[in-house]
Structures are given as C-alpha cells and as structure tokens.
Amino acid sequence: MNRQIVYCPNCFELCSPQETHCKACGYSLTVTQDERSLSVGDDLHGTYTVGRVLGTGGFGITYLCMDRRYSRICAIKEYFPGEWVKRLPMTKRVMLTDSRFEANYRHGLEVFLNEAKILYGLRDNSAVVNVSDFFQENQTAYLVMEYVEGETLAQHIMKQKKPLSYDEANRMIFNMASALGYIHKKGLLHRDISPDNIMLTKDGNMKLIDFGATRQYVSNETVDMSVLVKTGFSPLEQYSRSGNQGPWSDIYALAATYYYVLSGKKPLTANERCSGMTMKSLHDRQSNVPQAVSNVINTCLDMDYTKRPQNMGRFLELFRNAVLSSETPKAHMYFYQNGKMVRKWHMLPGRTVRIGRSMSECDICIEDGMISRVHCSIRYEALENAIYVTDYSSNGTYTAMGLIGKNRFQRLMMGSEIFLVSDKYRFKMEVN
Ligand SMILES: Nc1ncnc2c1ncn2[C@@H]1O[C@H](COP(=O)(O)OP(=O)(O)O)[C@@H](O)[C@H]1O
C-alpha cells in the first residue's frame, strides 16, 4: 500500500508528498512498508511518532520512532507474533487470525512483558540496550528503548562480506562476557546470544539487545525452561525442557558467536554434533586465531556442559590468559638523556632487564660514574600490564613518587617513569 508520507521515516523532518527523497537526510520516501507494520507517521501512546521498520522477527516488529516530548529518536518494539495475528486494515489494531491462537498469544504477551521488566532492571549497564518505557495499546504491547545507531554483528558481517578482525572479535567477546557476567549475577540467563542480538554501535562499542528469551535460573537446580533454539548458537541443553541450563549455556552461545564473527561460518548445530559430525576448530578455519585461544573456544563449545567454564569469571580468566600468552609483546621502554629520547627497546614479558655501568653484568649500559655497576633492574609483566623495578644503587632510583627502596620490588603501572640518580637519565615504559 502506498501511503502518503508526511514525515521522513528516517529523520522525522516534514516532507511534501511530491518529494522522492528527504531534503534533510536523503532517505528515499518511496519505500513502502509491509502492510502488517504500523504506518510512518502513526502515533503511539500520544507521545511517539512511528518511522521506518528497524527489524522484524517472529514475535515482534521494531520501529524507529520520535519521542515528541524531547524531540528524541528512540526504538520501539511491538509485540506482533506474525503467525497468530494480523493488523486490522486501515487501523493500528492487532487481532488474532484464529481464536485457537488465543492462549499462545497471551503466553507470548507475558514473555514480552517479562522482557520489558528484565531490561528495565538492567538499565545501569551500558552494554545492555536501555529501556525507558513500556505500555499496552492497539491490543498489544510496546517496549520503548534507546535507538542504537549502528548494525547487528550479523548485518555488519554480511555487508562487509568479511569477518571481524581478531582484535575486533576480542573486543566483542570481552565486552559481552562482562555484560553477561553482570546479567548472571542477577540470576538471569540471556539464552539467545548470537550475531543477530549484538549491536555494533557507531562509536565501536557493543550492545546486547533482544531479551525475549531471558529467564531466571536457580543455580544448582534443574528447572523447567522453555525450549529455545538458534541453530549453530544454542547448546544441547537448550534443546529440551529439562536440560540443565546455566551460565555455561550463554558461554556456549558466546563462544559460537565468536567462532562465527571470526570465520564467517556457524558452528555445527548441537544435533549435527550429536550425530557424530566433527567440527573444525576455529584455528583450523582461521589461522590468525592463536591455537591457545581456539582451544579455549573449543572447551566453551563442549557438548558436555560440565566441561565448559561454569561462570563468566572463570571464562574471562581462561580467555584472557590465552590471549596474553599468544601475544607478541607490544611494550616498549624509552630512554631519555637530558630530556632527549636516545633509544627504544622492546620489552619481552617476564624478562628482567638490568641497567648499570658494568657492560658485562647489564643489558643496558650507561657510562657515568654516578651510576652503580648494577644500578637497577626492570621486569615487564604483560598480564598485569605493570613493571617491577628493583634498586641496587648507591645514588638511588626514583619514580615520580620519590625514591624506590633498595632491594625491593616496586610495582609500577605502564606509562610510569623511572629516574636514575637525577632526571638526567630517564626511562619510560609504554604499551603501543
Ligand atoms: N534499540 C534498537 N536500536 C536499533 N535497532 C534495533 C534496536 N532493537 C532492535 N533493533 C533492530 O531490530 C532487529 C530485531 O530486534 P530484536 O530485539 O532482536 O527482535 P527479535 O525478537 O525480532 O529478534 C534487530 O536485529 C536490530 O536490527
């Protein structure tokens, strides 16, 4: 149906019906929306104006909207289970296509209400989409969220036609693992982690959306959970009502998401793996992923949930160690003499570098009578992102905070400076 457009569905500027593109943002005004969705310009709750459709799923339609009170863009998800309902022509009202679906529809509505409540309780986490309002209207329900400018990881990879880089994927997994750790601590499981439900924002951050499958769980107890499966991403225990679902289930889906964003291939489904098909490791698919990291992902994708890390804290520890152990050092030590940088060294993790006057005993030699034969030593610890300095000198080793005690390990953060005797000889450690 070709409806007369008054508002630009993308930026909400007023446009005349003769225009083909919005003068303000260039958006095409001739695109027609699916007739099952609300129309551009429709009002919701006396507060919001409906714009373009952002996404359509089995249980809902998400629209870009304008909150007229604050002239602020937002996203509104409408409960619209397409299998059971239709829109009454020329109205906003939603109605059942058959009364047989009544019970299903009511149950789905409860689940939708649950999503709203859960999201409202997670508002203080910046890695979770922010929900601001919830209301019932048009015989259905609506969830008002912040509009996340960007695209889902799935959309991003499809558009770019190439997987994420190793660094980008690591940022994703660290970001999402911390957010999930927070969610688990509240006694909740997301249960639908996948590249469709993680948004990559314009400024390079990640945000978790779609809490439609989220449930409360009781640790160490098998509770009856609804069956919810996303092929390739859901663990075996989500295929049955009595499967023991816990943080390890989200860990499986997160590892599967990591596998996909790096290789462009979904892991085999739990059913395929049950039937004996073996899955290629991530390292075999994508050789730039270090073996140690690939091994951790493999453990997280174990069919037996007891073999996986049991909580996000443990997962983060394993994953971080694997990443750090396979990293080439990026730390450098800069040497300044009378304020001028004269040399730069690569710092290897865990190695001790000795500085002093004695060429035979030291790695870095400074020929100056004020400097002791072995003046001090420096060790770089990559895992802690810190350095340890020990002073052995007569005339002292200093930091910005003062003198370092003799024969003690002094822990300093990267970026700190060390002075030998005076500020004539200065060392600075940096990660770059
Ligand atoms: N807050 C939001 N900001 C921007 N786009 C969104 C937002 N929420 C959802 N979307 C878009 O709508 C799509 C469907 O939303 P989602 O909550 O995942 O619903 P579904 O249950 O249909 O999967 C997403 O994949 C995304 O493209």
Ligand SMILES: [Mg+2]
């Ligand atoms: Mg979704």
